[in-house]
Amino acid sequence: MQEFIRVEKEGIGPYCYSDEYGFDWMTYDHHDCIYTPPIHDDSGFTSEDKMIYDLNCRKKGCLSGFSSLDQLENWFSLKELEILKKEGFQIKVYNVKNIFDSGKQAFILKQDILEEIK
Numbered sequence: 001m002q003e004f005i006r007v008e009k010e011g012i013g014p015y016c017y018s019d020e021y022g023f024d025w026m027t028y029d030h031h032d033c034i035y036t037p038p039i040h041d042d043s044g045f046t047s048e049d050k051m052i053y054d055l056n057c058r059k060k061g062c063l064s065g066f067s068s069l070d071q072l073e074n075w076f077s078l079k080e081l082e083i084l085k086k087e088g089f090q091i092k093v094y095n096v097k098n099i100f101d102s103g104k105q106a107f108i109l110k111q112d113i114l115e116e117i118k
Contacts, residue, residue: 001095003117004108005072006065007081009089013064044102052100056109067099067106075105093118 007014045053056062066072072091076084081091097112 001097001114002067002099004063004065004067004094004096004099004106004113005069006063006092006094007072007076007084007089008092009087014084014089015064044104045100049100049102052109053107057107061111062107062109064105064107067101071103071105091118092116 053062066075073081094108094116095114096108097114099106099108
């Protein structure tokens with residue numbers, strides 16, 4: 001088992017929540033965090049990982065997140081995490097069978113979730 005960390009509200013991450021529910025604070029890039037990621041930074045994933053992501057995410061079969069707290073804290077600044085918390089987002093931790101990890105972020109297949117632990 002591996003731990004997968006995700007920022008979400010009602011099972012939806014901040015980027016998708018922005019698209020579906022008009023959470024307009026979340027932009028597609030960040031300006032005050034260690035790593036300034038564009039939303040679709042897939043560098044570090046293998047071509048096979050990218051294919052798995054594309055095939056499964058079209059069907060809403062995967063979740064984006066992180067394989068460590070360091071990745072999460074490098075992706076979102078403390079200020080961004082505070083804003084997300086005020087908007088009702090939580091940091092969730094799942095035990096999963098497999099994580100696809102780019103070194104900057106990660107994704108999982110929903111079918112690989114074993115349990116929510118936090």
